Amino acid sequence: MKICPNCQAQLDDNAAFCTRCGTAFAQPGQTAQPQYAAPAPAVDPYDHTDEFDAKDISDNKVFAMLPYLSVLGIIIALIASGQSPYTRFHVRQGAKFFVLETLVVLAMAVLCWTFIVPFAGAAALCVMLVLQIICFVQVCQGKAKEPAIICKFGFLK
Numbered sequence: 001m002k003i004c005p006n007c008q009a010q011l012d013d014n015a016a017f018c019t020r021c022g023t024a025f026a027q028p029g030q031t032a033q034p035q036y037a038a039p040a041p042a043v044d045p046y047d048h049t050d051e052f053d054a055k056d057i058s059d060n061k062v063f064a065m066l067p068y069l070s071v072l073g074i075i076i077a078l079i080a081s082g083q084s085p086y087t088r089f090h091v092r093q094g095a096k097f098f099v100l101e102t103l104v105v106l107a108m109a110v111l112c113w114t115f116i117v118p119f120a121g122a123a124a125l126c127v128m129l130v131l132q133i134i135c136f137v138q139v140c141q142g143k144a145k146e147p148a149i150i151c152k153f154g155f156l157k
Contacts, residue, residue, distance in 0.1 A: 046145055046151050048145070051085075056085060063081040064084075067095070077094075127149070
């Protein structure tokens with residue numbers, strides 16, 4: 001008699017599977033094969049944290065926060081950070097926010113006579129403000145992620 005290692009059921013010696021739980025057994029001369037493959041770990045294509053040195057992140061975290069605060073923060077971060085790739089990554093992300101905010105404000109100014117565009121523009125600016133806060137918090141955590149939604153705009157690549 002063969003005993004199932006999974007559910008302890010008694011089976012015939014020539015059984016290939018457990019009749020109670022379905023566990024597969026290796027036949028003489030064969031090796032047992034797993035019933036399923038382990039899932040591949042999920043990889044975020046917009047997370048670039050592993051591309052940067054931990055010391056660079058630690059040394060330049062404060063400068064990397066500045067681009068998400070204002071245009072002046074972008075300029076200060078460029079001047080003060082030297083050649084830090086981590087800070088330059090966040091300067092590029094902050095510049096993307098600046099470009100989109102400028103485009104939204106221009107659209108609101110040109111189409112201010114309509115009723116919907118100023119409200120839609122204000123909503124878009126609020127969404128971008130929330131995204132900037134999220135990016136700021138991610139920098140505090142030492143991460144280098146492209147902002148959600150913003151990374152989808154092809155003309156900002």
